[in-house]
Amino acid sequence: MITLEDWALIRRLAGEGVPKAHIAERLGISRTTVIKAVNSESPPHYERTAAPTSFTPFESRVRALLLETPTMPATVLAERVG
Structure with a gap:
């Protein structure tokens, strides 16, 4: 799961024409994650269901x-x- 800041950076860099492979290498994430972030319309969110402890x-x-x-x-x- 990438952070909101990473998502914004990925989209900015991709908008500037930086190749997705370079973005992935720079952030230490997979190219697939970069592609998904570029194609998504909203930032990532994680929801965890409450469970008894x-x-x-x-x-x-x-x-x-x-x-x-x-x-x-x-x-x-x-x-x-x-």
């Missing part, structure tokens, strides 16, 4: 403890939550 079961209790005592150290939080 190992912290999820403890989150509500940790938030409650932090509301009571915002400066509570992480070690004490861990002891109290289990």
